[in-house]
Amino acid sequence: MSTPRIEINIKKIAHNTKTLIRLYGSKGIDVIGVTKVVCGNPHVAAAMVQNGIRILADSRIVNLRKMRNAGLRAEFLLLRTPLLSQAKSVAKYADISLNSELSVIKALSKIAETNGKKHKIILMIEMGDLREGIMPSDLDDIVEQVMTLKGIELVGVGTNLACFGGIKPDEEKMVYLSTITRNIEEKFNIKLKCVSGGNSANYNWFMSTKNVGRINNLRLGESIHLGCETLYRKPIPELYTDAFTLVAEVIEAKIKPSLPFGEIAQDAFGNLPKFKDQGKINRAILGIGLQDIQVSGLTPRADVKILGASSDHIIIDASNVEVKTGDELKFDLNYSALLSAMTSPYVLKKIKVSLWMLKNIAKALNKNTANIKNYFQQSLLKKTSLN
Numbered sequence: 001m002s003t004p005r006i007e008i009n010i011k012k013i014a015h016n017t018k019t020l021i022r023l024y025g026s027k028g029i030d031v032i033g034v035t036k037v038v039c040g041n042p043h044v045a046a047a048m049v050q051n052g053i054r055i056l057a058d059s060r061i062v063n064l065r066k067m068r069n070a071g072l073r074a075e076f077l078l079l080r081t082p083l084l085s086q087a088k089s090v091a092k093y094a095d096i097s098l099n100s101e102l103s104v105i106k107a108l109s110k111i112a113e114t115n116g117k118k119h120k121i122i123l124m125i126e127m128g129d130l131r132e133g134i135m136p137s138d139l140d141d142i143v144e145q146v147m148t149l150k151g152i153e154l155v156g157v158g159t160n161l162a163c164f165g166g167i168k169p170d171e172e173k174m175v176y177l178s179t180i181t182r183n184i185e186e187k188f189n190i191k192l193k194c195v196s197g198g199n200s201a202n203y204n205w206f207m208s209t210k211n212v213g214r215i216n217n218l219r220l221g222e223s224i225h226l227g228c229e230t231l232y233r234k235p236i237p238e239l240y241t242d243a244f245t246l247v248a249e250v251i252e253a254k255i256k257p258s259l260p261f262g263e264i265a266q267d268a269f270g271n272l273p274k275f276k277d278q279g280k281i282n283r284a285i286l287g288i289g290l291q292d293i294q295v296s297g298l299t300p301r302a303d304v305k306i307l308g309a310s311s312d313h314i315i316i317d318a319s320n321v322e323v324k325t326g327d328e329l330k331f332d333l334n335y336s337a338l339l340s341a342m343t344s345p346y347v348l349k350k351i352k353v354s355l356w357m358l359k360n361i362a363k364a365l366n367k368n369t370a371n372i373k374n375y376f377q378q379s380l381l382k383k384t385s386l387n
């Protein structure tokens with residue numbers, strides 16, 4: 001089988017989904033399944049839906065379209081606050097979107113009205129992380145204007161932390177979000193169905209809080225896919241952290257010096273490299289590089305060390321294991337490595353799935369099992385997962 005490839009164990013993602021839904025459900029919190037790190041891969045999304053996810057969320061319209069067109073029976077939510085220029089396709093492919101700009105919400109309303117339906121929105125509130133969100137002091141004014149828009153249904157409020165500023169979604173922030181929710185409900189005499197407290201970084205808060213307050217929703221990506229929380233990247237008990245495996249192939253294996261010889265100038269990326277002399281070592285080159293993957297996010301499963309990388313090569317120290325040309329080496333991926341591998345058209349996506357799972361996925365995708373086999377075969381041959 002060709003390399004480099006990323007092997008996706010759907011059964012493990014299904015297990016993680018089910019376990020997280022049960023965990024968060026124990027305190028009344030609903031889970032939205034986030035698919036952006038797998039570029040809206042319909043098989044992964046189907047496993048999520050089959051295990052209890054009712055809303056699939058992605059940051060890009062192309063991914064929402066891909067999942068919708070695959071026939072997934074779920075609601076679709078756009079995570080990234082919409083581009084004004086894309087308002088039309090947002091209204092078309094997303095049932096719900098997260099919003100922080102009145103001009104965009106007005107545009108969405110207009111389009112929804114023309115289509116004769118309502119577009120649901122969740123207003124994002126700035127709570128310190130300084131990515132998207134309305135400043136709390138401006139909220140009342142915006143809600144008041146949103147309430148007058150005929151094409152919009154305000155279904156809730158939300159916040160996003162631990163993304164840009166690295167700010168923790170702690171008890172204080174969550175209590176504040178609950179308070180904001182109650183204030184809006186009282187002032188405008190409405191009921192907000194959804195209070196979305198954050199993402200995979202909310203795990204520690206959830207485990208330690210005695211009262212989740214009004215928070216009844218989280219949007220989870222990384223903890224479903226990689227089985228960890230995201231404040232300290234600790235594994236969550238009972239979850240798989242190895243649903244994804246990167247496989248690369250050895251294209252050269254030789255005993256060579258550990259120190260480059262000759263006069264040192266810039267490397268391929270303009271750095272002045274420094275090396276330690278360890279005498280001659282077993283070195284190997286892998287047929288994968290920065291054009292395929294964020295190399296710094298890889299952890300070898302074998303006892304080898306990554307020495308460096310260029311666009312198309314990773315160089316490893318293979319002193320402790322025997323490798324020869326043609327051998328395959330496996331790696332764990334962190335979030336950014338996974339993101340880059342899934343996005344790269346050069347990395348084959350190989351989906352490991354049991355017949356039982358295949359049948360379930362067929363159900364979620366509304367296809368019969370004979371068709372789904374064919375569908376899998378095709379997506380296996382298709383190297384790109386874009387569009």
Ligand SMILES: *Cc1c(COP(=O)(O)O)cnc(C)c1O
Nearest residue numbers: 034079160199200219220221222
């Ligand atoms: C990506 C994203 C999420 C999911 O974050 P994870 O850390 O993967 O759980 C949730 N909300 C928004 C707005 C996002 O952009």
